[in-house]
Amino acid sequence: MNKEKTVVGEQGIYDARTLGAPKMLVLGVQHMFAMFGATVLVPLLTGLDVATTLLFAGLGTLLFHLITNGKVPAFLGSSFAFLGGYGAVTALADETTTAAQLLPYACLGVACAGLLYLVLAALIKLVGVNKVMKFFPPVVTGPIIIAIGLGLAGSAVSNCTTNWLVALVALAIIIVFNVWGRGMAKIIPILLGVVGSCAVAALLAIVWGQTITLETGAQVIALGGNPNLQLFDVASLNELKEAAWIGLPIHWKATVFGGVDWSNGSLITSSIIAIMPIALATMMEHIGDVCAISSTVGRNFVQNPGLHRTLTGDGLATTLASLFGAPANTTYGENTGVLALSKVYDPRVIRIAALLAALLSFCPKFAAVIHLIPTAVIGGISFVLYGMISAVGVRNVVESKVDFTKSRNLIVAAIILVCALGLTGGISFGIGKVTITLSALAVASIAGIVLNAILPGKDYEFTPEDPQPTGVDFEINAGGE
Numbered sequence: 001m002n003k004e005k006t007v008v009g010e011q012g013i014y015d016a017r018t019l020g021a022p023k024m025l026v027l028g029v030q031h032m033f034a035m036f037g038a039t040v041l042v043p044l045l046t047g048l049d050v051a052t053t054l055l056f057a058g059l060g061t062l063l064f065h066l067i068t069n070g071k072v073p074a075f076l077g078s079s080f081a082f083l084g085g086y087g088a089v090t091a092l093a094d095e096t097t098t099a100a101q102l103l104p105y106a107c108l109g110v111a112c113a114g115l116l117y118l119v120l121a122a123l124i125k126l127v128g129v130n131k132v133m134k135f136f137p138p139v140v141t142g143p144i145i146i147a148i149g150l151g152l153a154g155s156a157v158s159n160c161t162t163n164w165l166v167a168l169v170a171l172a173i174i175i176v177f178n179v180w181g182r183g184m185a186k187i188i189p190i191l192l193g194v195v196g197s198c199a200v201a202a203l204l205a206i207v208w209g210q211t212i213t214l215e216t217g218a219q220v221i222a223l224g225g226n227p228n229l230q231l232f233d234v235a236s237l238n239e240l241k242e243a244a245w246i247g248l249p250i251h252w253k254a255t256v257f258g259g260v261d262w263s264n265g266s267l268i269t270s271s272i273i274a275i276m277p278i279a280l281a282t283m284m285e286h287i288g289d290v291c292a293i294s295s296t297v298g299r300n301f302v303q304n305p306g307l308h309r310t311l312t313g314d315g316l317a318t319t320l321a322s323l324f325g326a327p328a329n330t331t332y333g334e335n336t337g338v339l340a341l342s343k344v345y346d347p348r349v350i351r352i353a354a355l356l357a358a359l360l361s362f363c364p365k366f367a368a369v370i371h372l373i374p375t376a377v378i379g380g381i382s383f384v385l386y387g388m389i390s391a392v393g394v395r396n397v398v399e400s401k402v403d404f405t406k407s408r409n410l411i412v413a414a415i416i417l418v419c420a421l422g423l424t425g426g427i428s429f430g431i432g433k434v435t436i437t438l439s440a441l442a443v444a445s446i447a448g449i450v451l452n453a454i455l456p457g458k459d460y461e462f463t464p465e466d467p468q469p470t471g472v473d474f475e476i477n478a479g480g481e
Contacts, residue, residue, distance in 0.1 A: 016346035028352025034334040035077040037191030042078035042327045046086045050367040051249035056326035058358030060317030067313035073347040079330035085275035088439045104259025109275030111322035116279040117315020125308040137460035138400035140448040143413045147420030149390030159379025162230040170197035170380030236372045243368035249361040254325035277445030289331040297345045408455040420444035
C-alpha cells in the first residue's frame with residue numbers, strides 16, 4: 001500500500017507501519033488515554049495500587065497478544081465486574097484484620113477466577129463452543145450481572161455524600177460526553193469526568209476551602225469547614241509532595257505471595273468461593289468483546305485465532321495481575337471504540353499503548369496524583385458506573401431475546417436475583433475445622449447454573465461462524481458508534 005494514499009479514518013488499515021512510526025506512536029497514546037480513566041478507577045474503588053494496575057494492564061495486554069499470535073487488536077484493562085467480589089471479601093474484616101489486609105485474599109480469589117478461563121478454553125477446544133455456551137446462557141449471566149451492579153449501589157451513594165456538588169459535576173460530565181460527545185471525547189467520558197470534576201473541586205478548595213479535622217482524626221479540606229462538603233484529603237496532598245518520580249510499582253505485602261496467611265484455610269477458601277462465580281459473567285463479557293472486535297475489524301477472531309486462545313490469554317493475564325496485587329484484566333470496549341473511530345486495526349498500535357502504560361507505572365508521583373482524587377469524584381463516577389453494570393445485565397437479556405413468557409426462564413432469573421440480593425450475609429458452613437462462607441453472588445450463580453441445566457426448554461444457541469456480541473460490556477464507551 002502506498003503511504004501517501006493511507007489516510008487514518010478513511011479506510012481500514014491493517015498494517016500501521018504504512019503510516020510511519022510517529023503516527024503509530026500517536027495512535028498508541030490515543031489507545032492509552034482511552035483505557036486510562038476506567039483502568040485507574042478500579043484501584044481507586046477497591047484500594048488496590050494504581051501503579052501496579054497500570055503495569056499489569058500493559059504486561060497482561062502483551063501476554064494476551066503473545067498467546068493470540070498477535071492477531072487480535074484488544075487492550076486488557078481493569079475489570080469492573082469483580083468490584084463486588086473485592087467488597088465481599090473486605091467485608092470480612094474484623095478486629096484482627098483491616099480491609100486493606102484482606103485485599104490479597106480477594107486477589108487470590110480473582111487469580112483462581114482467571115484459571116476458570118483456562119477450563120472454559122479447554123472445553124471449547126475439546127467439544128466446541130456451542131455445547132459449552134448452553135450452560136451459560138443470558139438467562140443466567142444477565143441476572144447475575146444485574147445483581148452485581150445493584151449490590152454496589154450503596155457504596156456509590158456513600159461516596160457521593162462527602163460532597164454532592166462535586167459528585168454531581170462528575171456525573172453530569174460523564175453523561176454529557178457519553179451521550180452527546182463526538183470522536184475521542186465520546187470514548188473517554190470517565191477520564192473527562194475525573195479531570196473536569198477535580199478541576200471544580202480544586203477551584204472550590206482555593207476559593208472557599210478550609211482545613212478541618214474529622215471525628216476520625218483525618219484532616220480534609222472542606223467547603224467553609226463543613227464536614228459534609230469535603231474536597232481533598234490533606235494526607236494525600238502530603239503524599240503527592242513527597243512521592244518520588246521513579247520507583248517500583250510492585251509492593252510485596254500487597255501481593256498474594258506476601259499478603260496471604262496460608263495457614264488461614266477458612267479465609268482463603270471463603271475468598272476463593274466468593275469471587276470465582278463472577279468469572280461466569282466476565283467470560284461472557286470476553287466472548288461478547290471478541291465478537292464486537294471481530295465485527296469492528298471485519299475478521300472472525302472467534303475462529304482465528306479462536307476463542308480458546310483469546311480466553312486463555314485473558315485468563316492468564318487476570319491471574320498474573322491478581323497474584324501481584326493488581327485488578328483482574330478484561331478486553332476493553334473503550335479501545336474497540338477507538339478502533340472504530342480511527343479505522344486502524346493493527347494490533348501493533350495496541351502493543352505500543354501497553355508498553356506506554358507499563359512505563360508510566362514506574363512513576364510514583366503520577367500514582368500519588370491519582371490518589372488525590374476526591375472521594376466525591378469517585379462517588380459521582382461510580383454512581384453511573386454501578387447502575388450501568390446492572391443496565392448491562394438488562395441489555396444482555398434483551399439483546400439475546402430471552403423469552404420470559406417461559407416459566408423456566410422466569411424461575412431461573414427470579415432465584416438468581418433473590419439469592420444475590422436477599423442473602424446479604426451469604427451462607428456459612430463447616431467442613432471439618434474449616435468454615436466456608438459462600439457469598440450471596442456465589443449462591444445465586446450456583447443456583448442459576450444448576451436450575452438452567454436441569455429445567456427443560458433450553459433454547460440458547462451460539463454460532464461461531466457468525467458470532468454476535470452477547471450484550472455484556474461493563475465499560476462506559478462509544479460502543480463502536
